[in-house]
Amino acid sequence: MSTHRIAVIAGDGIGKEVMPEGLRVLRAAAARFGLQLEFTTFAWANCDYYREHGQMMPADWFDQLKGFDAIYFGAVGWPDAVPDHISLWGSLIKFRREFDQYVNLRPVRLMPGVPCPLAGKKPGDIDFYVVRENTEGEYSAVGGRLFEHTERELVLQEAVFTRKGVDRILQFAFELARSRPKKHLTSATKSNGIAISMPYWDERVKAMAAHYPDVRWDQYHVDILAARFVLSPERFDVVVASNLFGDILSDLGPACAGTIGIAPSANLNPERTLPSLFEPVHGSAPDIYGQNIANPVAMVWSGAMMLDFLGKGDARYVQAHDAIMHAIETVLVQGPRTPDMGGTASTTEMGMAIAALL
Amino acid sequence: MSTHRIAVIAGDGIGKEVMPEGLRVLRAAAARFGLQLEFTTFAWANCDYYREHGQMMPADWFDQLKGFDAIYFGAVGWPDAVPDHISLWGSLIKFRREFDQYVNLRPVRLMPGVPCPLAGKKPGDIDFYVVRENTEGEYSAVGGRLFEHTERELVLQEAVFTRKGVDRILQFAFELARSRPKKHLTSATKSNGIAISMPYWDERVKAMAAHYPDVRWDQYHVDILAARFVLSPERFDVVVASNLFGDILSDLGPACAGTIGIAPSANLNPERTLPSLFEPVHGSAPDIYGQNIANPVAMVWSGAMMLDFLGKGDARYVQAHDAIMHAIETVLVQGPRTPDMGGTASTTEMGMAIAALL
Numbered sequence: 246m247s248t249h250r251i252a253v254i255a256g257d258g259i260g261k262e263v264m265p266e267g268l269r270v271l272r273a274a275a276a277r278f279g280l281q282l283e284f285t286t287f288a289w290a291n292c293d294y295y296r297e298h299g300q301m302m303p304a305d306w307f308d309q310l311k312g313f314d315a316i317y318f319g320a321v322g323w324p325d326a327v328p329d330h331i332s333l334w335g336s337l338i339k340f341r342r343e344f345d346q347y348v349n350l351r352p353v354r355l356m357p358g359v360p361c362p363l364a365g366k367k368p369g370d371i372d373f374y375v376v377r378e379n380t381e382g383e384y385s386a387v388g389g390r391l392f393e394h395t396e397r398e399l400v401l402q403e404a405v406f407t408r409k410g411v412d413r414i415l416q417f418a419f420e421l422a423r424s425r426p427k428k429h430l431t432s433a434t435k436s437n438g439i440a441i442s443m444p445y446w447d448e449r450v451k452a453m454a455a456h457y458p459d460v461r462w463d464q465y466h467v468d469i470l471a472a473r474f475v476l477s478p479e480r481f482d483v484v485v486a487s488n489l490f491g492d493i494l495s496d497l498g499p500a501c502a503g504t505i506g507i508a509p510s511a512n513l514n515p516e517r518t519l520p521s522l523f524e525p526v527h528g529s530a531p532d533i534y535g536q537n538i539a540n541p542v543a544m545v546w547s548g549a550m551m552l553d554f555l556g557k558g559d560a561r562y563v564q565a566h567d568a569i570m571h572a573i574e575t576v577l578v579q580g581p582r583t584p585d586m587g588g589t590a591s592t593t594e595m596g597m598a599i600a601a602l603l
Numbered sequence: 604m605s606t607h608r609i610a611v612i613a614g615d616g617i618g619k620e621v622m623p624e625g626l627r628v629l630r631a632a633a634a635r636f637g638l639q640l641e642f643t644t645f646a647w648a649n650c651d652y653y654r655e656h657g658q659m660m661p662a663d664w665f666d667q668l669k670g671f672d673a674i675y676f677g678a679v680g681w682p683d684a685v686p687d688h689i690s691l692w693g694s695l696i697k698f699r700r701e702f703d704q705y706v707n708l709r710p711v712r713l714m715p716g717v718p719c720p721l722a723g724k725k726p727g728d729i730d731f732y733v734v735r736e737n738t739e740g741e742y743s744a745v746g747g748r749l750f751e752h753t754e755r756e757l758v759l760q761e762a763v764f765t766r767k768g769v770d771r772i773l774q775f776a777f778e779l780a781r782s783r784p785k786k787h788l789t790s791a792t793k794s795n796g797i798a799i800s801m802p803y804w805d806e807r808v809k810a811m812a813a814h815y816p817d818v819r820w821d822q823y824h825v826d827i828l829a830a831r832f833v834l835s836p837e838r839f840d841v842v843v844a845s846n847l848f849g850d851i852l853s854d855l856g857p858a859c860a861g862t863i864g865i866a867p868s869a870n871l872n873p874e875r876t877l878p879s880l881f882e883p884v885h886g887s888a889p890d891i892y893g894q895n896i897a898n899p900v901a902m903v904w905s906g907a908m909m910l911d912f913l914g915k916g917d918a919r920y921v922q923a924h925d926a927i928m929h930a931i932e933t934v935l936v937q938g939p940r941t942p943d944m945g946g947t948a949s950t951t952e953m954g955m956a957i958a959a960l961l
């Protein structure tokens with residue numbers, strides 16, 4: 246297998262602190278399993294760049310990145326300097342849309358050694374995927390204001406769902422469910438309240454399910470589904486949801502499994518026509534930045550997901566993925582741990598400990 | 604104080620099972636504290652009525668109800684017979700909008716005797732309000748389909764936020780926060796993803812906060828806020844949110860506090876120009892209907908909220924409210940309990956036990 250070219254974008258805040266640990270572990274895995282990974286760092290797509298240039302990225306960002314096999318991404322956002330909708334729409338959301346990374350795949354797993362906020366749960370009890378639509382839906386800058394600065398002021402906010410967009414994410418989710426032992430899919434909507442788009446989503450689920458007679462499926466309104474994540478997380482296997490609902494459920498799920506500090510995600514272009522992007526679920530966390538105490542596991546785990554995707558079943562990549570996961574689990578159990586997990590280790594110490602196990 | 608006229612609408616499913624218990628307790632409280640409550644039952648706003656008449660309510664529903672002081676409401680929805688968006692838009696959502704019940708007030712409280720799914724929490728640790736905007740926002744039937752039944756099919760879904768709608772719910776929430784010992788308000792938005800409406804909400808929060816220098820406030824993206832409900836529910840006091848986010852957070856909150864089976868809500872028209880509505884947070888639960896095992900506490904607690912609102916500080920009403928809450932707590936601790944709480948009691952037995960304590 247040839248060299249894989251990976252674009253590295255650390256972004257803002259703790260993105261800059263966890264990225265070196267992600268790279269440290271990937272380099273260790275590459276050395277051990279003979280993978281050819283070539284990293285190229287980009288100093289844009291962050292709020293410092295915005296302050297200097299008035300935009301998050303150079304005009305030719307698409308051309309600069311499109312030839313890479315993957316983007317390894319930290320976190321973007323520094324709300325004191327740049328409003329979040331500007332920094333995110335100018336970087337991450339652009340990548341997801343323009344590189345057509347229509348699947349946001351987010352494992353929710355209670356890992357050994359991680360204290361669980363839910364009473365009486367043990368590793369194995371919580372182990373599912375949130376499959377989030379990643380390019381359309383509620384995430385939208387379409388709309389506007391009327392009667393601005395008057396008492397009659399009014400805001401219209403459009404959400405857009407296309408058959409193509411809905412069907413392809415449902416298909417991915419049903420395929421994933423089919424590949425898993427439980428073969429169970431749950432769809433999240435809110436069709437009793439949101440009267441146009443959500444009944445449409447329900448209709449498409451029903452149509453898609455007809456092609457997967459071997460997959461059991463159900464659907465929940467997102468409010469009660471959120472409650473069930475807390476009350477009976479064991480019952481989920483593959484949860485498919487719109488951009489917004491997937492966003493909420495994929496923060497809530499990892500919280501139920503202990504911490505969002507370790508949750509990874511893959512923004513996939515399954516056709517591989519353009520680069521996919523791998524990033525922690527957590528954000529740039531301005532409140533803890535600068536202390537080198539951020540938990541690097543989400544970044545490292547996202548790297549393992551990247552290897553899995555790049556390797557397409559190549560044994561060395563599978564081994565590298567599994568070895569990283571094993572190293573993560575070992576360190577979660579025996580330490581060192583960052584403060585969010587009750588330890589006193591630094592980001593660097595935890596990253597080095599994981600790398601040392603490879 | 605004169606007679607209070609209360610419209611009783613049981614609705615569908617377990618709404619029909621918990622309503623008699625709610626009424627039983629209210630009647631007991633009225634007898635003990637000398638309240639004049641007059642109940643009038645309506646046999647519409649349910650899916651049986653829809654099957655007979657092709658609509659959820661008679662054409663003159665507004666005129667029939669507008670003179671009541673309050674509506675005591677069970678639950679609506681029977682998705683096997685009537686799609687949820689039809690049954691709900693034809694009843695509950697109409698009430699909320701046309702009676703201008705713009706505040707949906709939902710206490711989230713860990714009660715004594717209720718097993719908490721979160722490890723290590725005890726009564727007192729979780730005690731906050733979700734204040735939900737109840738008339739506009741994401742709950743919308745505005746929008747439509749294009750290119751129907753083709754590959755290009757496309758759905759537009761509009762959300763509408765008005766300055767009046769946003770400001771009045773924020774004002775209610777800030778006033779509530781000011782009245783509480785912690786004086787703390789949290790606003791939920793998602794301004795990094797939903798680029799028009801949510802930054803607007805953030806702006807209005809900032810403007811409103813200027814009038815409440817004594818209230819500490821913060822804002823969270825709803826995804827991380829959902830995670831915080833699980834990881835640190837102690838830190839919340841008053842959480843204000845849009846219609847959709849309030850809906851999600853007010854199912855999630857009660858789940859974190861043990862069960863949505865006991866969570867009440869008040870749909871308030873604070874100006875009292877039209878009736879307010881009091882209902883459980885839970886739905887009609889077709890899966891358990893017909894067994895008389897539904898937990899009646901949410902219905903009973905909603906009744907207590909109704910007395911509190913109707914009484915406007917009148918000592919007898921305050922006493923009745925407090926006595927019902929005390930009776931609920933006593934039964935939660937010593938039983939009898941319905942199966943959702945680990946017991947074997949029926950809905951009726953639990954309701955009778957609460958009423959007997961009055």
Ligand SMILES: CC(C)[C@H](C(=O)O)[C@@H](O)C(=O)O
Pocket residue numbers: 437438468691695850884886
């Ligand atoms: C039944 C449904 C329309 C309703 C809502 O979403 O508002 C319910 O979930 C609630 O929270 O009262």
Ligand SMILES: CC(C)[C@H](C(=O)O)[C@@H](O)C(=O)O
Pocket residue numbers: 333337492526528795796826
């Ligand atoms: C930063 C933000 C735009 C992003 C999202 O909402 O998609 C994040 O919360 C995530 O889940 O990846």
